[in-house]
Amino acid sequence: MKEIASECLTKVRAEKPLIHHLTNWVTIYDCANIVKVFGASPVMAHAREEVAEMAGIASALVLNIGTLTSDFVQSMIIAAKSANKKGIPVVLDVCGAGATRFRDEKCFEILNQAKVSIIKGNSSEIARIAGESVSTKGVDASDVKRDLQEIARDLAAKKDCTVVITGKEDIVADEKRVVMVKNGHEMMANIVGTGCMAASVIGTFVAVEKDYVGASVAGLVCYEVAAELAAAKAAGPGSFKEMLFDAVFNLDAETVEKMMKIEEGLR
């Protein structure tokens, strides 16, 4: 797995995949821009009349329920079914699951009506989707008692998908494998958008690599290595975000390989 991050980065830049998003209105710019600075091509479109066609010309679909409405979720499901038909991966960021019943229900509705390839969230969001009775503080994680690796693997098995739990250390799991990504910097938690961007990065990387666990790890490693480089120079969260975009754009394979910190298998 040591070379997958740099290999995927090279592929993203060469293939410039089109990543279709239906995402929230808070971080929609950041989601588009992180895809762009990685060298790929973002498009945001949510009208029910066009989402199937747009997903049909894309290489991956990213769904994020951060500012969901019922209509918006209907468009998500239409887009996801189109993506399923075309065989492209669907990433679902269960943003705010565990904060309201409505969010939980809509996540389950999406998961029941379409095939999601990667479910991504923070610890309490994923725990809620996995059936634990936890609450999320708006869109910020709260404590989860059960072991997170176990939750990730169980949910992955149940939904036959890859599960990503972001946090101080990220967990990427399917039914058989678990990988911990230990890159990143605490400054990422001091600014809005880093979680949402992680889902867009995963979408960008699974667009070019069919091993979704590997591609998700690769995307997170590249993104978080860039974050480490940015945080080392930033004077605070404002300058950090600008430097993060610069660092992703300027990232080279050698640096990624040198700084990559992952751990395969269970702890």
Add this chain to the structure above:
Amino acid sequence: MKEIASECLTKVRAEKPLIHHLTNWVTIYDCANIVKVFGASPVMAHAREEVAEMAGIASALVLNIGTLTSDFVQSMIIAAKSANKKGIPVVLDVCGAGATRFRDEKCFEILNQAKVSIIKGNSSEIARIAGESVSTKGVDASDVKRDLQEIARDLAAKKDCTVVITGKEDIVADEKRVVMVKNGHEMMANIVGTGCMAASVIGTFVAVEKDYVGASVAGLVCYEVAAELAAAKAAGPGSFKEMLFDAVFNLDAETVEKMMKIEEGLR
């Protein structure tokens, strides 16, 4: 009142209150992020099915009509009633009041159907809500003839709330008190979002302090002291905004106390 700014800042960082927003699509990121860099926790949610529940887990509710629709205002009213029931403060930014009849009517509808704790706007927006026949240039203030302190106090008395008029000098008033905040920098007027962020900052501070006049003053002072620090180093409005987020994040109580410029009572 000298210590309230630094005391509230400390409380915000310790308590990390959840601030629920229904705001405009232009500055929604900035509103979320200013809350985050102050150390609190923003959440943006507007679906009518979830706003009551989300407001119910929050410590303050911020409403901003910048890109309003009828449906959106309906969700605002549901959220505000939930906030009223829970007893948490509701901030209303009457963004663009005085520009169209629709905006005026919707502001009055919100104010009639729910209890708003703090009404915030620029001079012509607040004057319009107070019943003056003035026009707002889109969302930018135009001249108001009547004395602004008087307008603020009268509106505060009529609606039994706190009124904040932002501008070169800010006015914070309830029926009995008026405080002028004289911090800030002219660069704030050269970039989109500083007005909207002010409302989010007020929401963050009234979430931790029941004296709403004091908390509003405290929030504005901290925010505008940070703006002064950022403007001193910025090369223009672009770098100013990033440095503003850095400055808020790095702000310390001592600096706030030293740089604070307020004036209590009438001029």
Add this chain to the structure above:
Amino acid sequence: MKEIASECLTKVRAEKPLIHHLTNWVTIYDCANIVKVFGASPVMAHAREEVAEMAGIASALVLNIGTLTSDFVQSMIIAAKSANKKGIPVVLDVCGAGATRFRDEKCFEILNQAKVSIIKGNSSEIARIAGESVSTKGVDASDVKRDLQEIARDLAAKKDCTVVITGKEDIVADEKRVVMVKNGHEMMANIVGTGCMAASVIGTFVAVEKDYVGASVAGLVCYEVAAELAAAKAAGPGSFKEMLFDAVFNLDAETVEKMMKIEEGLR
């Protein structure tokens, strides 16, 4: 035409025109902010109950279909008809035309129901609106076989308007004239929002100058000269965008005249 860029810049800053937008949710902040840093006054409003009145107090209307829905396009048409009645220019950014049938149809619907003064897009978007059978990769341009100058002039003649094709070199044309704008920097293509901002800049400049070809050229020159200055100092796309806002704000007429690179007439 040598002085038009600096003259228009001076007029924008003196007159501070109000620019009403109905635009997409991805770059809405950037569109508002670029207008602001040029010294003008942006307002974003899309409720069908207020768009006619808001357009009626504005000096130009900018429409961008980047994240369109049917309802949103209805509001655009109402706003455009109000702008037509008042005699203010309407700019239409045909963002993503050629990506889905829905986008094409909605562009034609707007163009048929209201008078658009300036149609703006990248090469494949404009080619599609001009009737060529090309596809757009989401919102990113794809190759067009027919000569772009010819496409621009034909579309301008057919719709009696000004046509702007942005790209490495921009084409500004009406039925009789073609001007190439050769300023700008490749870094503009590495970040989301530069295309959308170009439409907002054009809206800002046509608000103060009735020669729409001249004003569009003037706006693009000022914007792209600022981009060259920013790119010369930026470490990547993140810092580039902040420096672009700084550079626009600090731009002086002399620099514009010195750095301006345009070519009149056909190649």
